[in-house]
Amino acid sequence: MTTDRQIMDAALAKARDLGATVAGFVPAARLVACPSAVAEGRAGFHTARGSFIVLGLYHDPERPEIDLWEKDRGTPGDRMLARIGGALSRWLADEHGRAAETVPYQITDGGIYLKDAAVLADLGTIGRNNLVIVPGYGPRIRFRAVWTDLEPGEQDLPHPESPCNRCPGYCQLSCPQHAFPNGRYDRAACLARTDADKARAAGQASPADHCRICELVCPAR
Ligand code: SF4
Ligand code: SF4
Known part of the structure; x- marks a missing residue:
C-alpha cells in the first residue's frame, strides 16, 4: 500500500516537473499559530487537517517582466505558480484520489502566510530583508501553496544556515x-x-x- 509520505514525495517531484523551482511541505497544524498569524491576529486558511505543499518559483532578475503587477491579475510569475498548483492538485486527485486545492495568494482571500510556510517546510530562512532566503536562489523566489488531505507526518531536514x-x-x-x-x-x-x-x-x-x-x-x- 502506498503511504501518504510516499505520495507526498512523489508530489514534490511532480511539482518540480511542472515547473516549480523548489517544493516542500508542512503539516497544516503547524501553520495554525505560526508567527505571522499571531502577529497579524488573522488566521487566513485555517485547518489542522492535511498538509500544505509549498511551491517556489525563481524570479530571475534577468526576466523582470514576470514580476510586473497588474490590477486584478497579479503578476505573470504568480499566475505561473497558480497553474503549477492547479496541475498538481489535479494530479493528486486523478492519480491518487486525494483532495487538493490551490490556496489563494492573499490572506484576505483565504490564503496562508507563505513565508512562514516556506520556512516551516525547511525551504529557507527569513533574511534581514524580511524575505525567505532559499539556498541556491537567495531571496529571488516567490511562493504559492496547495492544500492536500495527505498526512505524511513530520520531516526532519537540517535548517539552512542564515547568510x-x-x-x-x-x-x-x-x-x-x-x-x-x-x-x-x-x-x-x-x-x-x-x-x-x-x-x-x-x-x-x-x-x-x-x-x-x-x-x-x-x-x-
Ligand atoms: S544576506 Fe545580507 S543583504 Fe541578504 S538578507 Fe541577509 S543581511 Fe540582507
Ligand atoms: S523594504 Fe525597502 S527596499 Fe525592500 S521592497 Fe520595501 S521599500 Fe523596497
Whole structure:
C-alpha cells in the first residue's frame, strides 16, 4: 500500500516537473499559530487537517517582466505558480484520489502566510530583508501553496544556515524608504512605496514595477 509520505514525495517531484523551482511541505497544524498569524491576529486558511505543499518559483532578475503587477491579475510569475498548483492538485486527485486545492495568494482571500510556510517546510530562512532566503536562489523566489488531505507526518531536514550572519546588511542599508528602523522590517513604510509604485503605474496605464531593491542587492545565493 502506498503511504501518504510516499505520495507526498512523489508530489514534490511532480511539482518540480511542472515547473516549480523548489517544493516542500508542512503539516497544516503547524501553520495554525505560526508567527505571522499571531502577529497579524488573522488566521487566513485555517485547518489542522492535511498538509500544505509549498511551491517556489525563481524570479530571475534577468526576466523582470514576470514580476510586473497588474490590477486584478497579479503578476505573470504568480499566475505561473497558480497553474503549477492547479496541475498538481489535479494530479493528486486523478492519480491518487486525494483532495487538493490551490490556496489563494492573499490572506484576505483565504490564503496562508507563505513565508512562514516556506520556512516551516525547511525551504529557507527569513533574511534581514524580511524575505525567505532559499539556498541556491537567495531571496529571488516567490511562493504559492496547495492544500492536500495527505498526512505524511513530520520531516526532519537540517535548517539552512542564515547568510545574514556574515553580511553587513546591504538590504537594509539600500532601502529608499528606511523601512528597517532599529533593524526590524516596518511593513507600513514598505507598503507606502508599494502604493506609490501602483499609483505611478496607474497613471501611466502600465503594470506596476514594484520595488525589489532589498531583494536584488542581496548577495545570497
Ligand atoms: S543583504 Fe545580507 S543581511 Fe540582507 S538578507 Fe541578504 S544576506 Fe541577509
Ligand atoms: S521592497 Fe523596497 S521599500 Fe520595501 S523594504 Fe525592500 S527596499 Fe525597502
